Amino acid sequence: MYRRHASVLHTARAGVAGAYGSALVLLALCFTHPIVLGAVAFTAVAAAALSGVGRDVARAARFAVPVALLVALVNALVVRDGLTVVARLGELPPFGELDVTLEALVYGLLLGLRVLTIVVCAALLTATVDPDALLRGLRRASLRSALTASLATRMVPVLARDTRRMQQARRCRPDGGARTRRAQLAVVRAVTTGALDRAVDVAATLELRGYALGRRPPRAGGRRWSRHDLSLAAAAAALLALVVWGLGSGAARVQPYPRLVLQTGRAELALAALVPAIALAPLLSRRGVGGP
Amino acid sequence: MSALSFERFSYTYAGADAPALRDVSLDVAPGEFVILAGLSASGKSTLLRAASGLVPHFHGGTASGRVRVGGLDTRTHGPGELAAVAGTLLQDPETQVVMATVRAELAFPLENMGFDAVAVARGVEEVALALGIAPLLDRPTHELSGGELQRVALGAALAGRPQLVLLDEPTSQLDPVAGDELVWLLRRLNEECGTAVVLAEHRLERCLAHADRVIVLEDGAIACEAPPRAMLEWAGERAPALQTPSARLFARAGLRPPPSGVKEARATLRAHGLGGDGATPLSVVRPPSAARRPRRALGRRRAEPAALRARGLWQEPAGAPAVLRGVDVALAPGERVALMGRNGAGKSTLLRHLAGLQKPTRGRVEAQGRVALLLQHPGDYLIHERVGDEAGPQALERVGLAALTERHPRDLSGGERQRLALAIVLDGGEPPAALLLDEPTRGMDRAAKGDLADRLHTLAAGGAAVLVATHDAEFAAAVADRVILLADGCVIADAPAPELLSGGWHFATETARVLGGEGRALTPEQGGELLRSRMIADVRA
Numbered sequence: 045m046y047r048r049h050a051s052v053l054h055t056a057r058a059g060v061a062g063a064y065g066s067a068l069v070l071l072a073l074c075f076t077h078p079i080v081l082g083a084v085a086f087t088a089v090a091a092a093a094l095s096g097v098g099r100d101v102a103r104a105a106r107f108a109v110p111v112a113l114l115v116a117l118v119n120a121l122v123v124r125d126g127l128t129v130v131a132r133l134g135e136l137p138p139f140g141e142l143d144v145t146l147e148a149l150v151y152g153l154l155l156g157l158r159v160l161t162i163v164v165c166a167a168l169l170t171a172t173v174d175p176d177a178l179l180r181g182l183r184r185a186s187l188r189s190a191l192t193a194s195l196a197t198r199m200v201p202v203l204a205r206d207t208r209r210m211q212q213a214r215r216c217r218p219d220g221g222a223r224t225r226r227a228q229l230a231v232v233r234a235v236t237t238g239a240l241d242r243a244v245d246v247a248a249t250l251e252l253r254g255y256a257l258g259r260r261p262p263r264a265g266g267r268r269w270s271r272h273d274l275s276l277a278a279a280a281a282a283l284l285a286l287v288v289w290g291l292g293s294g295a296a297r298v299q300p301y302p303r304l305v306l307q308t309g310r311a312e313l314a315l316a317a318l319v320p321a322i323a324l325a326p327l328l329s330r331r332g333v334g335g336p
Numbered sequence: 337m338s339a340l341s342f343e344r345f346s347y348t349y350a351g352a353d354a355p356a357l358r359d360v361s362l363d364v365a366p367g368e369f370v371i372l373a374g375l376s377a378s379g380k381s382t383l384l385r386a387a388s389g390l391v392p393h394f395h396g397g398t399a400s401g402r403v404r405v406g407g408l409d410t411r412t413h414g415p416g417e418l419a420a421v422a423g424t425l426l427q428d429p430e431t432q433v434v435m436a437t438v439r440a441e442l443a444f445p446l447e448n449m450g451f452d453a454v455a456v457a458r459g460v461e462e463v464a465l466a467l468g469i470a471p472l473l474d475r476p477t478h479e480l481s482g483g484e485l486q487r488v489a490l491g492a493a494l495a496g497r498p499q500l501v502l503l504d505e506p507t508s509q510l511d512p513v514a515g516d517e518l519v520w521l522l523r524r525l526n527e528e529c530g531t532a533v534v535l536a537e538h539r540l541e542r543c544l545a546h547a548d549r550v551i552v553l554e555d556g557a558i559a560c561e562a563p564p565r566a567m568l569e570w571a572g573e574r575a576p577a578l579q580t581p582s583a584r585l586f587a588r589a590g591l592r593p594p595p596s597g598v599k600e601a602r603a604t605l606r607a608h609g610l611g612g613d614g615a616t617p618l619s620v621v622r623p624p625s626a627a628r629r630p631r632r633a634l635g636r637r638r639a640e641p642a643a644l645r646a647r648g649l650w651q652e653p654a655g656a657p658a659v660l661r662g663v664d665v666a667l668a669p670g671e672r673v674a675l676m677g678r679n680g681a682g683k684s685t686l687l688r689h690l691a692g693l694q695k696p697t698r699g700r701v702e703a704q705g706r707v708a709l710l711l712q713h714p715g716d717y718l719i720h721e722r723v724g725d726e727a728g729p730q731a732l733e734r735v736g737l738a739a740l741t742e743r744h745p746r747d748l749s750g751g752e753r754q755r756l757a758l759a760i761v762l763d764g765g766e767p768p769a770a771l772l773l774d775e776p777t778r779g780m781d782r783a784a785k786g787d788l789a790d791r792l793h794t795l796a797a798g799g800a801a802v803l804v805a806t807h808d809a810e811f812a813a814a815v816a817d818r819v820i821l822l823a824d825g826c827v828i829a830d831a832p833a834p835e836l837l838s839g840g841w842h843f844a845t846e847t848a849r850v851l852g853g854e855g856r857a858l859t860p861e862q863g864g865e866l867l868r869s870r871m872i873a874d875v876r877a
Contacts, residue, residue, distance in 0.1 A: 209711070213717045216691065216761055218766075254448035
């Protein structure tokens with residue numbers, strides 16, 4: 045959840061902070077090499093700590109760890125490529141003959157690390173970029189998409205509160221809130237029905253605020269680019285250039301099958317060193333960063 | 337040109353059998369302060385929705401007649417266009433705010449109206465300063481209290497500086513302090529900026545003194561349209577449920593004209609030589625010592641074991657100030673107690689602890705049976721498709737809903753939902769030893785409150801201890817024979833209701849404020865008797 049803190053990322057304009065976070069996400073999407081992924085994850089965690097959102101990012105990471113492990117497990121069980129068999133599990137319906145290979149296991153772990161890194165970068169993006177400013181930009185581009193996004197973003201905290209209250213109300217029933225599947229389904233159905241009512245109310249408010257007029261919001265022309273806007277924009281552009289260079293030069297390439305090949309030379313080490321250096325440098329200067 | 341005009345307007349919701357508005361004609365002049373009164377489902381909300389263009393553009397249905405808002409015909413102008421001339425504020429603050437920060441929320445309508453960046457920035461500053469919400473500008477909206485949210489929503493409705501503001505029970509979800517602040521804000525806007533106000537409100541005593549005119553709706557038609565005093569005279573004969581406590585007090589005492597507020601009531605009493613001289617003296621109510629507290633709480637029934645007792649209850653959340661600080665409370669079987677205190681005093685937390693929903697950090701709760709808790713939002717209890725599936729026939733019978741078993745719970749009125757939620761928590765074989773209610777009168781009209789008070793009296797007569805957390809001093813006086821006052825998680829006063837509710841400004845009924853706490857009269861009936869006896873004594877003297 046976005047909350048304004050005294051940090052460089054929160055001070056910068058939303059478009060620039062968004063580009064910075066998106067560049068980190070892009071790095072995690074484009075590379076599977078553990079050194080690069082580790083560098084990106086470290087950068088995102090350090091940026092979160094420097095921006096005062098370490099807890100938010102840590103919370104997201106905690107939720108992502110089981111998913112990452114699941115990805116690793118599924119890959120190890122489902123993928124039959126790879127030459128180094130480490131376990132023969134025999135006939136297992138519906139998979140058939142199941143051999144776990146070292147390559148599938150390691151590549152599964154790399155995919156899991158990628159998932160974790162993407163979640164951490166996305167959490168940093170969510171916690172440091174003002175969603176209103178982003179929606180505003182979206183409204184200039186596409187009114188309908190922005191309307192849907194506006195409704196969705198507003199409904200999340202409203203429904204979270206509704207669900208908490210309904211769970212408490214369920215516990216107040218004389219039976220202490222039966223924990224049968226039927227009772228739980230009834231609560232889910234009630235929350236869903238309530239969500240529709242709530243969505244209608246929010247939509248009515250949007251109507252009353254003139255959203256349906258479809259006018260584009262004005263450009264924020266009065267605000268000049270600050271030193272932080274410029275340094276973060278430069279960092280985002282440099283990270284993007286790293287992606288292009290890395291993909292173009294074939295650096296940090298991972299070949300999982302049939303035998304695992306992890307290229308680890310100067311190019312990979314340079315890539316891993318440059319990512320945190322470029323991304324964290326703009327966050328160290330706190331000149332002009334005010335309180336919330 | 338009128339700020340708002342209805343010409344023989346009728347409207348029926350899609351799929352409804354009866355019209356929600358019938359042949360309504362009215363005019364609101366620029367700068368006028370008009371109150372819309374009426375019982376629940378009388379058509380107040382529909383009338384305001386018709387004025388804002390939501391009816392019929394958003395809700396559908398069939399309409400006849402004409403509505404003009406600032407000269408714009410609602411048949412040809414939708415809610416978005418009308419927003420430039422009429423700001424609208426609905427009941428629920430949570431669904432009235434659509435952006436993540438206050439600044440963005442205030443800028444949103446201005447951007448939609450096509451203002452440039454400079455005009456938007458200026459508009460945000462102006463409305464934030466006018467409503468006193470400038471310190472909130474960079475706060476996330478999900479962190480705001482209900483009162484703050486409602487102010488921000490009002491700011492968004494007023495950002496385009498409309499000539500008219502339409503408010504549909506904006507205080508119904510707020511505590512009385514936040515509600516009073518909002519009404520004072522409206523008065524200031526009306527007086528200083530000339531904004532016409534149309535306000536639908538149940539608690540007429542809160543706003544009647546500010547109004548130029550009151551329009552009463554009954555079954556979708558205008559039943560009365562008059563200045564406040566004349567409306568109160570009319571209500572005395574035709575709709576007693578709409579009378580304010582001061583008006584009922586005067587009616588009981590045989591005094592005329594009915595006052596529109598405490599100030600007017602006191603002036604009339606002074607003119608008749610019946611008091612009304614000064615501010616209410618603060619009655620001295622000492623908190624009982626820890627040793628005496630349970631005994632005193634049990635009162636005359638001290639021989640009986642307490643139906644519900646909390647001993648040294650502490651709630652100390654990690655990294656936050658303590659919410660409860662050693663609370664000792666005891667309720668005797670059949671006792672009716674009101675729990676009062678400002679927002680954040682710990683009332684809801686105490687109720688949750690007493691009902692076993694939360695575990696205390698220290699201290700313990702003892703109950704002689706089941707403890708039933710009715711939370712603030714009755715709708716949260718309703719999870720089935722039929723009323724009959726929510727609670728057993730006996731419980732429904734007890735709350736008077738036996739005839740509605742086939743209805744969908746979401747189709748019930750606010751008062752009926754409250755009764756159904758009560759049936760749900762009272763359902764089951766074993767009757768509860770204690771019934772706890774958290775702010776049960778929010779958004780209720782006077783008739784529904786009276787009905788609830790009667791039910792609580794019946795339950796208490798059956799042996800259940802009743803504890804009601806409420807901000808509503810009138811309801812507390814009607815229900816409770818003892819009041820516990822909580823502040824910062826501590827019991828600061830625990831005394832009989834007449835003692836506590838007759839001496840103060842905030843924790844006092846309107847009757848007590850009018851009479852300056854004399855005779856410890858709390859209700860209009862008690863106050864009326866007091867005034868009559870004084871008049872008789874004067875005549876004899």
